[in-house]
Amino acid sequence: MEDLRHGRATRERKFAVCTGGAHLQPADRAELLAVLAGDTDEMIATRAGEAILSAPLESFVEAIKRENALPALFAYASRHLADKPGISDALVENKNCPAELLVHVLRHLSDVATQTLVEDLDRVSASPALAAALEHSPSLTPEQKNQLRELHGPAHPIDEAALADAAAAAEPDAERRQTLIQRIAKMTVAQRVQYAIKGGSDARRTLIRDANKVVQRAVLQSPRLTDQEVEAFAAMSSLTDEVLRLIAGNRAFRKNYVVVRHLINNPKTPLDVTLHMLPMLNPQDLKRLTTNKNVPETLRTTAAKLQRTRAEQKK
Template identity: 30%
Template sequence: MHPIVDRFIQGQLPEPMAMALAGGALPVPAPDLLAALAHAILKETPYADRAIGALEALPESVLAGVVLTPVDPPSGLQIILCHRKEPALLEAALLNPALTAEIVEASIPSMPGSVLEIVLNNQVLWMQRPRILDLLEEHPEGEYVIKRRVNEFRFEVLRLVPEEVKQERLEIIDEVEAGHLDRAWAELPLPKEKTREEEEAEAESEELAAERRLLAQKPLLDEEGNEINLTLTQRIARLRTNQKIILALKGGKEERTILIREANRLIQVNVIRNGRITEGEIAYIAQMRTVNEEVLRIISNTREWMKKYTITKNLVMNPRTPLPIAMTHFKRLLESDMKLLVKDRNVPEILRREAKRLVEGKAQGRG
């Protein structure tokens, strides 16, 4: 290190020279100047403000040349990360071999959002200092994808599971082993934050939301009229979206009956893709007015299900069924059900009109 910088760090440099050095006015090599400025700023010396001004005034090209090789001492990287905003310069500093987890942790609050992903991708650093993940999540300029990946890393890499989650997990395993819960519960992953797709899938119209609230006030019944276990209902309500999606795909009859009432499209779709679902459940779902249209489309496109008259009838009579689907299948209805369709003011007018025309045509043919 340059003798002048060494004396400055040791506190042995006369004040006029120290002021000049902190202001960047002495002819010392750029790496040594960076070390002097870092000492002045991070040690909160009387020259700190002057040193910050000098650092901000240094050309980007000068600092870029310094960070191309390992910076010694690495504290110079911290003041660059905290007081400079050029993305290319910050990226070079974050990729410098001398960078430490302590420096990253201290610098994140000052970094612009554009470079946070570089920090997130350096697993070595945040595995040493998990607090880095918290700071990334709290950063005001952090994008949604950053915060989602932070949560994934917490659970999948660091296994940082909250104590209450651990306890609930043990309770679930105990209940599965005791035969009180379907085996699928034992395979649920740890909870995660909702993805953007999951959030969008939960959007629903005000009309459907009102109908769902009304249904929530009534006892929860399955398609045979049996009341669902309240404890199971409460347990499912505590699950995160990704857990509900997996439970919908693998769970038993009671779980499917509860989950098909969820607003989330992905959960509903996975319920009817469950390999254990019965035709009776499909018939029940086909007449539900709170299911997503995609669920009804999947039912209508499954030939084996549509061979069952009850499923076809429920699908046609459901006001939620897309009109093209209802128009395709309504002619299969029995005459008695066709007459009911004609009188049903909840279904589209064009469907009732076509049903009426068909009924009248058959009546004339008999005459």
């Protein structure tokens, strides 16, 4: 199988795949046919192309979605199958599909897949061509289009004083802090997004306070982000209300009770957000909230009412 996947199999075995005599699972055969369609042997390539025409489309969708899908499959599907139902969406769904291939399939995407892609800051920040092409999608909001322009538009001078303040809170070591500041100060928005997603905790703690909203959101998309970091962010009154709203709106983050408690007690968290999460507090934290002078009076009053309601229900 691996010999076939990487083009090292004999001619006879390649023909067997094309004719259906290799006894393969449909998704495996679909992937191999895409590989063989680019074979240096013209007859093999022709036979593979002909076999693809009669292969079940669902098998290609399944193959594309697999984590170990081959680049040759992505390339073939984006060039020759993008207009077929489910193919383009499957390419977006697989994070291993190169961004440059997605440029060719944008017009075939469902609205859901388009939204998924535009929110994938790792991909759109890494590919100016993809971001530029996405700008023309009719399913994007004006705010999303502005976000894409910000990513790869003209660089604006970074606020070095604000950067220094953020770095001071993120990195206690003076030498490492200076290195961090110098590195970030030279970056474009797209580079800061990439650093927010792939950098270390010091980068995330600094960039969560970046003046650019896209960079802030990228921090929260980082696969390296820890529960402890999110808990710390939720308690930071130096963050914008928009960042706190994003944290509150993330279902995975809300599963962490400490995050919920910190958000509710953070005076910068929007009132509508804290009121919505209020019933999630346990009795002890609810009681403390009623005397927390840092939060809005409306929140304290509502907390007191909830406390009384709970007490009456126990009677």
